[in-house]
Amino acid sequence: MKPQPYRCPLGKMQPQTTDLDAVKEAGWREQHILVVNEADERLDFVEREIVRRIGERLYGRKRNG
Incomplete structure (x- = not known):
């Protein structure tokens, strides 16, 4: 049986x-x-x-700023 490779505990945080x-x-x-x-x-x-027209109809025009 092959030994398990070392797994770094920090790998879970990526x-x-x-x-x-x-x-x-x-x-x-x-x-x-x-x-x-x-x-x-x-x-x-x-x-x-x-797509633009549907978006404007459902959600209004884009806001500036």
């Missing part, structure tokens, strides 16, 4: 990175919640404009 795109995808697939940035380069101009 933050785990979260794959935000995976979280967004799961939210859409499981709960039909869509999180999208209006500046997402995967969207064309019309799609970005639609």
Whole structure:
């Protein structure tokens, strides 16, 4: 039997990175919640404009400052 490698206790304190795109995808697939940035380069101009208009309709215009 191989000896277990030493595991530093500080390893538990390192933050785990979260794959935000995976979280967004799961939210859409499981709960039909869509999180999208209006500046997402995967969207064309019309799609970005639609996202912007929906956001403004639901939450108002962007605040300056």
